[in-house]
Amino acid sequence: MAEIQNYTMNFGPQHPAAHGVLRLVLEMNGEVIQSADPHIGLLHRGTEKLVESKPYNQSIGYMDRLDYVSMVCNEHGYVLAIEKLLNLTPPKRALYIRVLFDEITRILNHLMWLGTHGLDVGAMTMFLYCFREREDLMDCYEAVSGTRMHATYYRPGGVYRDLPDTMPKYESANNKKKKDLERLNYNREGSLLDFIESFTERFPSCVDEYETLLTDNRIWKQRTVNIAVISPERALNLGYTGPMLRGSGVEWDLRKKQPYAVYNELDFDIPIGLNGDCYDRYLVRVEEMRQSNHIIKQCVEWLRDNPGPVMTDDSKIAPPDRMGMKDDMESLIHHFKLFTEGYCVPEGEVYAAVEAPKGEFGIYLVSDGANKPYRVKIRAPGFAHLASMSEMVVGHMLADVVAVMGTQDIVFGEIDR
Amino acid sequence: MRITHEEMSARIDSCFKAKMLRVDSQCNELTYELDQENLIEISEQLHNHADFCFTQLIDLCGIDYLTYGKDEWITQSATDSGFSRGVSRKPVILDDADTFDDRRFAVIYHLLSVEHNIRLRLRVYTGLNNPPILPSVDSIWNSANWFEREAFDLFGILFEGHPDLRRILTDYGFIGHPFRKDFPLSGNVEVRYDADQEKVVYQPVSIEPRTLVPRVIRDDNRYSDDLKDSTDG
Numbered sequence: 149m150a151e152i153q154n155y156t157m158n159f160g161p162q163h164p165a166a167h168g169v170l171r172l173v174l175e176m177n178g179e180v181i182q183s184a185d186p187h188i189g190l191l192h193r194g195t196e197k198l199v200e201s202k203p204y205n206q207s208i209g210y211m212d213r214l215d216y217v218s219m220v221c222n223e224h225g226y227v228l229a230i231e232k233l234l235n236l237t238p239p240k241r242a243l244y245i246r247v248l249f250d251e252i253t254r255i256l257n258h259l260m261w262l263g264t265h266g267l268d269v270g271a272m273t274m275f276l277y278c279f280r281e282r283e284d285l286m287d288c289y290e291a292v293s294g295t296r297m298h299a300t301y302y303r304p305g306g307v308y309r310d311l312p313d314t315m316p317k318y319e320s321a322n323n324k325k326k327k328d329l330e331r332l333n334y335n336r337e338g339s340l341l342d343f344i345e346s347f348t349e350r351f352p353s354c355v356d357e358y359e360t361l362l363t364d365n366r367i368w369k370q371r372t373v374n375i376a377v378i379s380p381e382r383a384l385n386l387g388y389t390g391p392m393l394r395g396s397g398v399e400w401d402l403r404k405k406q407p408y409a410v411y412n413e414l415d416f417d418i419p420i421g422l423n424g425d426c427y428d429r430y431l432v433r434v435e436e437m438r439q440s441n442h443i444i445k446q447c448v449e450w451l452r453d454n455p456g457p458v459m460t461d462d463s464k465i466a467p468p469d470r471m472g473m474k475d476d477m478e479s480l481i482h483h484f485k486l487f488t489e490g491y492c493v494p495e496g497e498v499y500a501a502v503e504a505p506k507g508e509f510g511i512y513l514v515s516d517g518a519n520k521p522y523r524v525k526i527r528a529p530g531f532a533h534l535a536s537m538s539e540m541v542v543g544h545m546l547a548d549v550v551a552v553m554g555t556q557d558i559v560f561g562e563i564d565r
Numbered sequence: 566m567r568i569t570h571e572e573m574s575a576r577i578d579s580c581f582k583a584k585m586l587r588v589d590s591q592c593n594e595l596t597y598e599l600d601q602e603n604l605i606e607i608s609e610q611l612h613n614h615a616d617f618c619f620t621q622l623i624d625l626c627g628i629d630y631l632t633y634g635k636d637e638w639i640t641q642s643a644t645d646s647g648f649s650r651g652v653s654r655k656p657v658i659l660d661d662a663d664t665f666d667d668r669r670f671a672v673i674y675h676l677l678s679v680e681h682n683i684r685l686r687l688r689v690y691t692g693l694n695n696p697p698i699l700p701s702v703d704s705i706w707n708s709a710n711w712f713e714r715e716a717f718d719l720f721g722i723l724f725e726g727h728p729d730l731r732r733i734l735t736d737y738g739f740i741g742h743p744f745r746k747d748f749p750l751s752g753n754v755e756v757r758y759d760a761d762q763e764k765v766v767y768q769p770v771s772i773e774p775r776t777l778v779p780r781v782i783r784d785d786n787r788y789s790d791d792l793k794d795s796t797d798g
Contacts, residue, residue, distance in 0.1 A: 189734035194743060201750050203778050232592045384620040384679060387708025400679050464787075492783045495634075496591035499624075499675055499686065510624060512673065516634045518782045525626040527675070535711035564734060 154182055157546075161190050165268045165550045168560035172537070172549065179545045184538040191564035199524045203490030204230055204304065207521075212298035214526060215562035218257040219289075220249045221504040222562070223302040228408060229500035229511040230304040233493050236465065241451065242306035242458040243409045248447040249292070249301065250409070250502070251440040252344070255351070256285050257505035257557075258437050262358060265430070265554030269371040274361060281354055284347050291315055291340045305460035311451065315343045341448050348445045355437055362430070372426035376540040376552045379424060386539070387532035390507025391436065392556065395421035395429035402503040416443050426555040433557075436505075465491055490519040506530055506557050528562035567682040570595055576616045581607060588688070596686040601699050604689055608705050611676060611685070619676040619685060622706035625713060627720035628671050631746040638781040670697040670722055691722060701727040719744035749774055 159172035166172070169190035175182040195214065199207040211222040224246055231238070238246075259278040266274030286296045291312050293299035301308050315336040320329055335346040362368045378388070383396040393400055401418040403411040419435035421428025459466045467486050468479035495517040501510035507529025514523040533556045540552050573595060577585055584603045588596040599607055611619045667690060674687040691697030701724035703709045713724045714733040721742035724730060732739060741748055751770050759766045 189732075189736070192734045197744055197750060201776075206778075235591075385707050387622055387706070389623075398679065405682050489778060489781060492781070492785060494591065494785065497596070497686075498592045499594065499684065501623075508623065510675070512624060512626060512675065514628065516782065517784075518636060518780050519778070520780050522633060523628050525624065525628075525673075527624040531711060532708050535708065 152178065159549065161187075165553060167264065167553055167558045169564075170534075170553075170558070170560065174546070174549070176546065181541050181544055181546065181549065184541050184549070186534055186537050188534065188560070189564050191560045193565065195565045196524050196526060200521055203519050204493065204521065205486075205490060207524075208302065209298060209300045212300060213561055214528065214565060215257075215504065215506065215509070215530070215559050216297065217260045217559055218253045218505045219297055220246075220299055220301055221253050221257075221502060222509060223300070224250060224409075225500055225502045225504070225509045225511045227302045227304045228502060229498050229513040230493060232498045232500055233496055233513065233515055234304065234465065236305055236460060236462065238306040238460055239457045240410065241310075241454060241456045244447050244450050244454075245307050245311065245458060246302060247409050247411065247414065248344070248444060248451065249288075249299075251443045251447070252285050252288055254440045254505045255437050255444075256282055258433050258440075259285075261433060261505075261554070261557045262430075265551075265557075266362065266368075268550045268554045269368070271362065271365075271368065274358065277354070277358060277361075281351065284343075287316070288340065288344060288347075291343070303459065303466070305462060305465045306458050308459075310458045311340045313339045315340055341452055344444060345448050348441050348448070351441050352438060355434060355441075359434060363434075369427060371548075371551050372430060372555070374423070375426045375544060375548050376555060377423060377425045378536075378540065382539075383424065386536045388507070388536075389529050389532070390503065390505070391429055391432045392507060392529075392533055394418065395432045396424035397421055402501060402508060406501070408500075408502060414443050414446050416440075426551055429555050492517060492519050493521075501527070504529060506559070506562075507533070509562075526562070526565055528565065530556065530558050530563045534558055534563055570683070573617075573681070573683050573685070580610065580614070580616065585687075594684065594686060596688065598688045598690070601689050601692065605700050605702070605705075607687075608674075608702050612705050617678065618680040619678045621677040621679060622674060622702065622708045622712070623677045623684075624673075624675040625702075625709055625716065626673050627716035627722050627744070628673060629720060629744065629746045630669055630671065631666075634782070636780045636782045637776065638779045665691070665693060665695050665697065667693045670720060672699055672716060672722060674702070696721055696723055698723040698725055700725050703727055718742070721745065 154175055154177050157174045157176050159174055160166040161169045161171040171187040171190065173185040173187065195210050199210060208223055208226060211226045212219040214222045259282050263275040263278030289299050290296045293301040293308065315338065317336045318324070318329055318332040335343055378396050380396045380398045383393050383398060388396070397420050399418055399420050402408070404418055416439045419432045419439070421432050463482045468476070468482050472479040473483050493515040495515055497512070497514045499510055499512045501508050508527065509529060510527035512525040512527065513521055516522045537552065541549050544552070570593065574587065577597065584607060585597040585599050588598055590596050611617045670691040672689050672691070674689070676685040676687065678685070689699060691699055699722060701709065701713055703713060703724070704726070710728070711733060713727050714729070714731060716722050717724065717730055718732040718734050719742055735743065741753065743752065751772050751774055753770060754767045755770045756765050756767055
């Protein structure tokens with residue numbers, strides 16, 4: 149009989165389950181993994197170096213393209229760092245809008261995660277269901293910023309503009325019947341807030357629907373229970389944050405523990421897991437969607453009752469309004485200076501972190517007093533998670549690699565930067 | 566249990582005394598500088614001691630202070646020569662000397678104590694060594710593994726005792742350390758498909774470096790400390 153030896157297997161970089169461009173070099177003993185060596189950097193764009201070469205505001209768009217399924221959360225981390233250095237507090241309405249969109253983004257991200265994680269381990273239907281709800285949230289992005297994904301909506305000092313009073317509607321076309329059109333537009337008659345509210349009323353039943361498909365599903369449990377168990381001590385030592393850390397039973401959420409924006413005024417709970425396996429992390433994320441929905445409801449209510457400015461009145465930071473520029477010399481000068489040179493940020497260094505859907509997204513910003521950052525370090529949650537890939541998959545079967553990648557919620561935009 | 570910055574600062578001072586030097590921070594953050602000889606000893610204490618409990622290394626990154634505080638805005642000659650961007654772009658010549666300025670490279674550690682709900686930033690300068698080298702903290706915080714590989718890849722900082730110090734973000738066979746300030750933004754080589762050889766080949770970059778917005782540093786009196794005191798009333 150032939151002697152069976154360990155062999156090396158190459159996984160990716162082009163593989164549908166690799167969630168982007170990940171090359172994994174696996175050492176296998178039969179079907180069992182002995183070690184895994186992730187090769188990353190195939191999507192490295194040098195974002196940090198590019199940011200150093202541009203005025204502060206021109207880099208907000210780069211942040212969207214880091215973790216490209218939780219766009220505005222990245223922007224939030226970046227503008228928060230600048231605001232801390234400038235010692236600037238945006239108007240309260242802007243903070244509520246930021247929280248509203250952070251939570252919309254959290255649901256967007258978790259739906260993407262749930263759909264692809266399900267698809268990876270064989271639940272095709274999840275993917276379709278999740279993308280159905282994502283579509284509505286993408287429309288919210290579009291209504292407020294004009295783009296469905298890369299919003300560039302947050303600015304140091306507030307947000308770009310207030311929420312729109314009307315929601316874009318589906319237009320009539322030859323292939324659409326009148327009845328279909330009414331069905332598509334039924335919740336688009338009012339403002340964006342009305343649209344979001346109708347979503348929040350519908351969404352909990354959607355989550356129930358996902359849970360009936362997965363939570364007690366025998367196959368789903370076989371694929372996730374007791375897979376990649378991480379103890380709380382290991383999770384801390386490996387630098388886990390977000391649902392990965394909470395799945396291991398550590399109660400840590402920046403929204404509660406180090407609140408930013410207006411999270412201290414809102415009511416929500418932090419779900420935690422018990423066993424630290426893939427199934428617990430699934431439960432944590434699903435519950436987070438329900439909590440986010442709850443937060444969105446509170447934000448919608450507050451935003452309805454409290455109109456007001458959404459941008460700071462500091463004209464050295466915020467651009468002047470278009471009409472003011474027509475007959476006000478000072479506004480014209482501010483406009484010219486802001487768009488040719490930008491603003492200078494006082495010398496110093498700051499670390500600002502937000503609870504992005506994947507974990508702690510941090511920006512370490514060093515300014516030497518110039519109109520461009522001296523150094524920006526982006527602390528991406530997925531980077532620390534993927535670093536522990538080998539530890540998570542050792543001793544598991546080849547098929548579990550895909551489950552682990554799903555549970556880590558990997559996006560290469562932020563890992564490779 | 567959340568403890569205040571003052572309390573943590575007092576604990577650090579009483580435990581490490583002169584080994585850790587508090588640096589002023591504008592944004593109410595704790596920043597300390599320390600010597601690389603003490604790095605491992607202090608890190609172990611910060612990680613293990615019940616007073617500190619910094620169980621998480623949230624982030625580790627390199628930084629190159631080569632052009633810190635330098636702008637590229639020359640208005641005098643730009644005015645003489647008509648319209649231009651007024652940018653002085655003297656290429657930074659690669660320094661072949663044996664030693665670096667001792668404050669050129671630093672490694673920044675961001676620690677988090679989940680127990681005490683407090684953050685701490687450490688800065689360690691690499692000193693005169695070329696290549697810069699620091700002891701690795703991978704054995705204390707395992708999350709340092711990839712962060713140190715990244716700092717090595719992008720800044721060329723070596724970490725003594727690291728189990729597997731390879732490049733991580735750049736291409737296989739990449740030359741140079743791209744986040745150093747003397748590395749051009751456009752890089753040194755570009756790739757294209759060569760139809761004759763029927764493969765992708767490397768060649769020197771063909772694009773010229775261009776500055777759209779010059780880097781300027783302006784004194785803003787609103788942030789000056791003397792003025793702040795006088796206008797408070």
